């Protein structure tokens with residue numbers, strides 16, 4: 363079951379050839395997907411041979427095969443983790459019932475909405491990143507970007523398979539619409555805010571893959587608990603791919619920090635202007651990028667109180683992070699959770715029914731996880747003997763969604779006036795000038811083993827290849 367059939371037009375491990383109608387529908391969608399990839403996928407790189415990994419099995423060991431591939435020829439397909447015998451719904455009002463292999467009628471609309479919302483983020487990030495290949499700091503990084511891009515494309519396939527197989531005509535219409543919306547488009551934007559922001563430079567890319575792909579991880583973990591078994595099985599396999607995306611972000615930022623610290627020690631200065639004059643990113647600018655990406659990403663979890671979140675949980679569609687490892691009744695009636703509110707100009711804690719606060723529960727789990735990486739980045743700075751420390755901003759900082767969107771808060775968690783926020787905005791969030799400076803550093807480095815001045819080389823190459831391996835063959 364876990365072996366993948368690559369002889370098929372659409373590689374899959376779901377016996378697609380046994381369902382001719384479904385196979386035809388997906389084969390009809392496939393050329394539209396390729397057209398979208400050619401239009402909106404990585405810019406100016408369709409003919410490059412890229413050293414990519416492709417899934418050959420969904421087993422945890424050895425699922426990947428590496429080789430040079432032209433991206434439009436990448437074998438996007440449909441891979442689900444194997445079915446667990448006797449799996450049960452693990453939470454909500456259906457807890458203990460057999461997990462559903464088909465969509466339960468009463469939950470159809472909500473499930474479709476969940477799948478479409480997840481599916482929409484996948485092509486969105488490819489669109490956001492499509493120009494980055496033109497300014498890659500090395501072949502190694504360019505290859506990692508393209509790996510992330512093809513896998514986000516595959517995640518779209520994963521969601522489209524569920525829509526086609528389980529949602530009939532409206533599922534097929536949604537699958538088409540996923541190829542029609544465009545990140546940042548005025549008239550037909552992507553569904554979620556952070557996926558309409560620009561990813562204009564590589565610092566933003568690493569921050570995005572660290573913070574926003576991690577939102578992906580938490581959403582997928584919550585869906586991997588779903589009582590709708592095909593969704594659980596497909597998201598479990600997506601998670602193995604997501605891990606690489608977060609690695610690209612964490613190690614990318616770490617290498618930027620390492621290079622900056624080397625330069626700071628060499629010139630014996632922590633003056634941002636002097637650091638910038640050496641052609642590397644000052645730590646203050648890194649902090650502002652971090653503030654931006656962190657705050658925009660935590661908005662993705664939605665409103666702090668949400669009746670939809672309660673419905674999704676109650677009906678067994680979307681669980682909590684590590685639901686099955688939690689030691690409670692998995693129904694949560696009568697339980698409470700602390701969320702932040704605003705009273706008389708101050709942040710105050712409020713107790714609300716936990717079922718309504720599940721977005722906040724997931725956001726808090728995310729925040730704990732993402733702070734781990736910030737601490738690891740600080741280790742790099744500490745090791746260089748520099749007293750500066752990066753910090754995740756307060757969760758009320760720069761929020762656009764939920765209760766906290768109604769108040770201005772500093773990165774250290776003080777409620778401030780509009781005027782005070784405006785006065786400090788340049789110190790707290792990337793300014794046009796910061797972005798212009800970072801953009802000025804971006805330049806394409808294509809020689810194997812060479813790296814742009816603003817970033818240190820990685821410790822290791824990809825798949826045990828040397829760092830100066832020819833990861834991309836430009837044709």
Ligand SMILES: [Fe+2]
Pocket residue numbers: 484513514517578
């Ligand atoms: Fe993804």
Ligand SMILES: [Fe+2]
Pocket residue numbers: 514575578604607
């Ligand atoms: Fe991702």
